Amino acid sequence: MNALDVAKAALETAGSEAEAVARVEHSGLARFARSEVHQPTLIENAMVTLRVVHENRIGVATTNRIDEAGLAELARRAADAAESAPADDTFPGLAPPADPPAVEGYDEETAALGPDDQAHLAAAAIDAGGDIPVYGFFTSAVSELAVASSTGLSVHQPMTDAIALVVAADENGSGYAEQTAWRAGGVDPTVVAREAAEKAERTRGAVEIDPGVYGAVLEPYAFAELLDYFSHDSFGALGLLDKRSYFTDRVGQKVFDEKISIADDALDPHGLPKAFDFEGTSKRRVPLVEAGVARGVVWDRATAARAGDGAESTGHAPPAELRDWGPLPSALSVLPGEAESVDELAELVGDGLYITRLHYLGVVHPREGIITGMTRDGTFRIRDGKIAEPLLNLRFTVAVPDFLRDVYGLANRAALVNSQNFYGERYPYGVMVPAIASKRFTVTGVGSKPGI
DSSP states (O other), X not given: OOHHHHHHHHHHHHOSSEEEEEEEEEEEEEEEETTEEEEEEEEEEEXXXXXXXXXXXXXXXXXXXXXXXXXXXXXXHHHHHHHHSOOOTTOOOSOOOOOOOOOOOOOHHHHTOOHHHHHHHHHHHHHHTTTSOEEEEEEEEEEEEEEEETTSOEEEEEEEEEEEXXXXXXXXXXXXXXXXXXXXXXXXXXHHHHHHHHHHHHTTTOBOOOSEEEEEEEOHHHHHHHHHHHHHHHSBHHHHHTTOSTTTTTTTSBOSOTTOOEEEOTTOTTSOOOSBOTTSOBOOOEEEEETXXXXXXXXXXXXXXXXXXXXXXXXXXXXXXXXXXXXXXSSEEEOOOSBSSHHHHHHHHOSEEEEEEEEEEEEEEGGGTEEEEEEEEEEEEEETTXXXXXXXXXXXXXXXXXXXXXXXEEBSSOEEEEOOOSSSSOOOOEEEEOOEEEEEEEEXXXXXXXXX
């Protein structure tokens, strides 16, 4: 059964006002550690979430038992939950029928990759790592999303994605690289491994640096992580309505450097395209920041109904397990700039830091966009406009609006950086950003040396 068959079967079993969201996954993940393939993971799974409506009382249940008995039990649990739930007078109703846009995002060759192919591509990364042990994985998948509703809504999208991620590390250094695409042909594990290994070689002999505010170049890996964490509160409508968003009372105002333009664009074929959200509402491109000016946030049906005043869903309803977060961006992209290379960005900084990757991030103050964490797997000093000696991993606390308020420049090419974590159901998404050079990156201390 494909995802739409599962959703329709669950809806038919419910026999009342209801919505079924089905997800089907066929994936493989070939891990490697110390340059040896191990822990291959193969997943064949289908999951369906049923939302039943009884006079504005909502009941939700989920199962991966999709036979007749399993779906009957699902419908019973959802109905019982609805009967015991309080009335929700703000419920906007189930989504009406939709005609989602045609998007790319599915590749037959990627869908056909099997465990032997995935292991072969992982082995290619190992071979390309050279003398430094490499850790990481190659993974590819077909995932499907379908939504069917008693309103007559019926939508279905199959998606493919492939990711190669490598950390090259020994006792004296470490480097990181990855590639993500919806076509496996757009991912070269050998290139990823060489980039990680070369970075690891350059991190040997890392030294300390004093805490302080530095100019900094962030590679796409680091910039994507910083922007993703900032977006959870500030680019979603629930954060705006609850007044925890940095955009609260700032929409229409200049908030960042005029070089910064940010959108959420799930229709972009260079990303991981999506046609509709988890309510079946068609996706839209949403301008979030244009030339430094805050333009808006992403919406789902619930937040749009709460806001009123003509607000509409932009196709950003999250899956049931994330519904408490409200609508979330899932296809962030930053408009590239003019710099030809990271070396050119380093010249713009002059004296400061070059950062490959951020890790252990945490949001300290959502309203002000303050995020803390550590740099990792490739942190360097910039001296006289050149990337110079390696540094220990650094602790940082950054107000993202300050970081984006004075920008020296951005690279002229954007990279798609994976954002899914593989702990739950597969739903490919990422952040597409260029490397960036900023005037303000606050270092609060030093941590461990690069390496294992």
